Amino acid sequence: MRKSTASPAKRINFKPSVAKVIRERVDGKCSVPRCKNAIRGPAAKGTGSINLGVASHIYSAALGGPRGQGGMDNAFIASAENGLWCCQIHGSAIDKNAGEGYPPEQLFAWKALAEARASKLITDTPSPLGWVDAIQLLRFPHATTLPRLELSRCTLVAGVTASGQTSLLDLAGAVTQSAYAQRFIQREPSTSRVPFVEGRLTYATVDALDRSVDVQVLGDDIHRILEGKPCLLPPGDIQVIYTTLNDLQARPHEDDVAFLLRLLGVDRSALKAIANAIDLRLAPGPLRFRDGVEEDDHGVSHPRRTPSGERYVEAFCEIRTDELPAEVTLNGLSTSQQRGVILALLIAKAQQISQERLTLLIVEDLIVNFDSSKFMQLLAVLGEMPFQVLVAVPPARHNELLEECAGVATLKPNPDLSSWRLRWLGAPIQDSSPSVRRSGVQGSRAPIAKLL
Ligand SMILES: [Zn+2]
Structure with a gap:
């Protein structure tokens, strides 16, 4: 000017x-x-x-x-x-x-x-209430690179081993639920004012461009900083929906309802309403609830109870076959089917929340054992949704979906992926220290080509 x-x-x-x-x-x-x-x-x-x-x-x-x-x-x-x-x-x-x-x-x-x-x-059509621009690492121990992930409406992310992908996703998840940053906290309170790990999510809402929320891990504490100021609660204009394998471990005292209530972070009436709204392309059948019954050694039926003596409420799917409909409990489903049900619930929840505020659904661990057709079905369902989605491509799907083009990882031509954009995290964030790397998914990544 x-x-x-x-x-x-x-x-x-x-x-x-x-x-x-x-x-x-x-x-x-x-x-x-x-x-x-x-x-x-x-x-x-x-x-x-x-x-x-x-x-x-x-x-x-x-x-x-x-x-x-x-x-x-x-x-x-x-x-x-x-x-x-x-x-x-x-x-x-x-x-x-x-x-x-x-x-x-x-x-x-x-x-x-x-x-x-x-x-x-x-x-890149945004959701009606805004869009998340990027997730980035601002600080990470021993990091040689600090990755920044720019998001589209529908983003697929993949990368080399230890590219920081899971750390990025965990910190983004911590914007709404700080437990996802728990793995970064240290045993001792810190006297330093410099965070040990720090991530930032930048987003736009109906009211403002370039908003940012930082998640800082300082000693044994996790802080959120909204627009440069500490905030006591998760920001109210954005919700990040994220689930890890750790969330999927049922706790001993939980019946199916308690498990799903914890996973979805909703109350009972919302769970019932959400269960009625699930997309049956992802679940093997409608989800219902009933009081569990079990037989004793003499073949006599008794109400099933949790270890604390409460009535055990089971979730079950009505699976329609060529013959009669069968009822299969959540635990009786295959792992892939169970996770399909859980994803369908998370998607139904995200649909509801996205009517009120900017919503980002992040999918990583839940789909590691999906086969090709189920994975593509999920992308088709997510591509239709009114909220923003970020899906981590499981290593087993790299060869199938990605190719190297002039030194750059790209999506293979596929009309089913037309609404999706690939973001490739191409460099490991750290040379040696494994101190805060989560075991499991990330460690098993194998290169599929010179670059990929
Ligand atoms: Zn006007």
Whole structure:
């Protein structure tokens, strides 16, 4: 921006060509967050159209106008950079009372948000309530690289062994549930002010662009920092839904309902409602609940009880075969079927939450034993969802889905993957220290080609 040498009295209007640019850069929609006022439509008579939008000046067209000119020169005042496309109501509101309540910084932020949203709609449809831009590691012990994962609407992530993928996902999960950062905490409280491990999630919402939440592990404590300030609770405008193998271990006192309540983080009535809404492309049949019954050594039936003596409530699937429907308890299903049910529940929950706030579903451990058709079925289901998804490609699927093209890992051409973008984490984050690496999935990754 340039400082003014302008004469004070003159009003500097936008040329029609500039107003057009201002309008088109936001797809003709009002740039005020959450405004859904109609702007364009057919004229009352004839074949013409009407436009109810206005190109409003952020810094004013006249020196004494709302918000003044901030010392900007004529060329800036007349430029598209200084214009905010609004519906007529907001165009009028932001100029009332000398622009009181609508400072230039806020209007520039709204302009940036509206343009970013329009850009996202062209390249990568965002969810209605915003989008997660990236997850990155800011600090990691002995790290030689700090990976940053940029997210699309539907992202597949894969990478070399120890690329930090699981650490990134765990820290993202900790934005909503700090237990996922538990594995990084140290035994002793720290006297240092420098976090041991730190991750950042940047996102945009209906109201703001470039928001960020950091998860910091400091000694035996986990902190969340929202927009540079410590926050007591998980941020309210975003929810990250994530599940690890550790979550899938049933605790001894749990019946099926308690297990699912813990896994989903919901109450009983929500569990029932969610169970009724699961996608049957992922589960072997509808999910129901009943009091468990077991037989004693004499063949006499008794109510099944938990170790603490409570009634054991079983979850079961109604599986329809060619003959009669069969009822199979959650524990009686194969591992792959069980995880299909759990994913279907998580997806149904995410669908509900995504109506209220920005939602990111991260899928990693749950799909390691899916076969090819089940994996592709999952991607098809997720591709239709109204929330953002991040799926880690299991190592066993690398050869099938990925290829190396001019030194870069890409998705093999496949119409079923058209809505998915691949992000490849190409360098190990640390050369030697295995101190905070989770055993299991990550350690078993094998390269499939020179690069992959
Ligand atoms: Zn408006």
